[in-house]
Amino acid sequence: MTGPPGDFSAWLTQAQVVEHRLTPDQRGALLAAFRFRRSRGTDSYSTRLLTHFLLHCALGLKVAQIARLVGVSRATASGQQGMSSQQAVRQAHHRMDGRPYGKLLPRYAGPIIEFLLGHPRASRADLIEFIDQTFGVRVSRIALYKFLKKFGINQGSAAAAPPPAVPAMARAAPPPQPADTLPAMTPAAAAPPFSSGTRSTRAPS
Numbered sequence: 598m599t600g601p602p603g604d605f606s607a608w609l610t611q612a613q614v615v616e617h618r619l620t621p622d623q624r625g626a627l628l629a630a631f632r633f634r635r636s637r638g639t640d641s642y643s644t645r646l647l648t649h650f651l652l653h654c655a656l657g658l659k660v661a662q663i664a665r666l667v668g669v670s671r672a673t674a675s676g677q678q679g680m681s682s683q684q685a686v687r688q689a690h691h692r693m694d695g696r697p698y699g700k701l702l703p704r705y706a707g708p709i710i711e712f713l714l715g716h717p718r719a720s721r722a723d724l725i726e727f728i729d730q731t732f733g734v735r736v737s738r739i740a741l742y743k744f745l746k747k748f749g750i751n752q753g754s755a756a757a758a759p760p761p762a763v764p765a766m767a768r769a770a771p772p773p774q775p776a777d778t779l780p781a782m783t784p785a786a787a788a789p790p791f792s793s794g795t796r797s798t799r800a801p802s
Contacts, residue, residue, distance in 0.1 A: 605631050612665035623656050649685045652678050701736055701744040713752060
């Protein structure tokens with residue numbers, strides 16, 4: 598990242614900002630931004646602070662113009678457009694530490710489980726948004742997956758599971774009988790065919 602040109606007019610020209618079209622308020626704010634840039638340099642912290650200021654001070658400039666003024670890509674400037682001041686500073690810390698995203702802490706597991714129980718149909722994007730709004734930490738999908746796996750959190754566990762199917766044979770089986778109850782004998786089992794039911798042994802003559 599290169600520093601600003603040697604004078605204010607050249608700085609505006611390389612950013613494609615027409616100087617004579619600026620309002621007094623715009624000129625004053627950009628002149629202060631130019632002096633800040635010359636004084637503080639082009640390190641990551643200074644760049645993020647200046648970008649955040651220019652994006653949110655209602656100058657009426659386009660995002661692409663602000664990106665060229667501070668020397669970052671349009672995508673980078675656009676990504677900071679919806680950030681709070683706290684988020685901008687935190688992201689600068691993460692960037693300097695070599696982490697493009699925030700870190701999920703163990704104490705986040707409880708609120709995450711509570712959120713999933715209350716929102717069983719929540720998507721992974723919904724969960725990431727909840728973490729961002731609750732803890733001020735923006736995490737990647739991979740980091741979230743590893744966190745959920747580490748703590749044994751199943752994102753679909755809050756959904757009600759259907760009752761298990763009962764096999765047909767189990768439904769047709771009769772209820773079990775007590776161990777001391779003998780099965781009832783049918784008439785056919787009690788007396789064979791052609792039998793009177795009396796003693797059939799020949800009596801002695």
